[in-house]
Amino acid sequence: MESTRGKLIEILSNHPEEYLSGQKLSQQLNISRPAVWKHMKELEKDGYGIEAAPRKGYKIMTFPDKVSSNTLSWGLKTRWLGQEMIHKPSVTSTQVIAHQEAQAGAVHGTVIVADEQTKGRGRLNRSWHSHKGDGVWMSIILRPKFEPHKSPQITLLAATVLAEVFKTYCGISPQIKWPNDLLTGGKKLSGILTELQAEQDQINYIVLGMGINVNHGAEQFPEEIVDQATSLKIETGESWEIHTLIQQILNTFEKRYEEFIEEGFRSVKLRWEAFGYRIGEHVEITTHQQEWSALIMGIEHDGALKVRDEEGKEHVLYSAEIKW
Ligand code: BT5
Structure with a gap:
């Protein structure tokens, strides 16, 4: 992710043991120190655990298990x-x-x-x-x-x-x-x-x-x-x-x-x-609201379902429901 916050998280996660100063981060990201602080707050909202230590800087402690x-x-x-x-x-x-x-x-x-x-x-x-x-x-x-x-x-x-x-x-x-x-x-x-x-x-x-x-x-x-x-x-x-x-x-x-x-x-x-589910097995199939038994042979070169009915005739189906 190329956004500033993406870069910030990348820098922080590349230094798991170290505090990175606001000044260093602001130089690397080419943004002001208050902007760095604002991004940290946003990261916290996203569930990142960020430790901010006076005179040392920022360190990432935990990653979120949260979808955003x-x-x-x-x-x-x-x-x-x-x-x-x-x-x-x-x-x-x-x-x-x-x-x-x-x-x-x-x-x-x-x-x-x-x-x-x-x-x-x-x-x-x-x-x-x-x-x-x-x-x-x-x-x-x-x-x-x-x-x-x-x-x-x-x-x-x-x-x-x-x-x-x-x-x-x-x-x-x-x-x-x-x-x-x-x-x-x-x-x-x-x-x-x-x-x-x-x-x-x-x-x-x-x-x-x-x-x-x-x-x-x-x-x-x-x-x-x-x-x-x-x-x-x-x-x-x-x-x-x-x-x-x-x-x-x-x-x-x-x-x-x-x-x-x-x-x-x-x-x-x-x-x-x-x-594939039950390939080579007999299943119940519904097509056009009719139920019949067939053997699943596999799929065609275009993805259609290939089956053989009880009389041995092969069918290529583009729409069908297989019963479980
Ligand atoms: C499907 O339809 O299996 C397609 C499901 C696609 C869902 C995704 S979620 C993201 C996106 N947004 C949407 O609104 N939809 C897509 P179908 O083969 O018609 O199966 C539907 C049948 O599965 C229902 O009639 C139920 O019997 C069963 N069903 C419903 N919810 C289920 C669930 N969470 N888990 C398992 N079975 C479910």
Whole structure:
């Protein structure tokens, strides 16, 4: 993060054992000493523990476990994703804010994060429960140059990114239920919602929403989903810092998105199938409100679901619901 406060935190954290004088900091940052003091107060508001010792200077004592646009940005290793970071304590849905921001011209890679959503949404007008402070409720604005028909591939890409982070960073073994559910232990840990604003052959923007249950105990889930929902804490027995988890996701997403743009869906497909839910098994599927049995074969080169019905006939599905 290139802002003055970002530089200040970088200097302080590079000198964990030392007091740095207000004068030295003001010279390094090219700002006045009162301005240094003001930034320190802002850092304290963000949850940083700063010790100010007379005649010695400032020293950082503790880092915050708090989500703010500052804590989300510090330490983020991306080049474009999340360089514009919007954090809100409470929103109806980060998707709604993202659409507003995108329509007002927000740049590719803008990220919107909320502590709470009062009207979080899933697909097909379903709702998404977003308990305050316990999860990742985030939307990313993308402005890709590819054709609109490829946009569902972004959902699958996002699912592989989350699966990769859950596996490598949190040490769990997630599965991806086509197209947008992340499951672990047979329960839903995370959901993805991709919304598109496009003309016939051109995407204006995509809003990619990700919801992850992080520090919920079972008692935080409403009754209607408690049997089917889980959280990282339930699965691992540990609490997770939300802003650090978001940074892991953004760092990984930027890398995988760039690979996808350069190499196409091939790299996503391989990774997706490695995490695919019940590949090679018989499941119940709903398409156009009809339920039928099928064997999941995998996904097509474009991300569609490939199944074989009971008569042995193969189908390529662009819209379907797999029953758990
Ligand atoms: C999804 O829809 O799974 C997409 C969820 C996307 C949520 C993110 S949060 C940030 C951004 N802002 C939003 O407003 N949305 C996005 P779908 O596949 O339709 O699944 C919805 C169903 O999952 C619901 O009908 C419930 O059965 C179940 N559900 C709702 N909340 C849940 C939760 N927190 N954990 C697990 N399952 C949940």
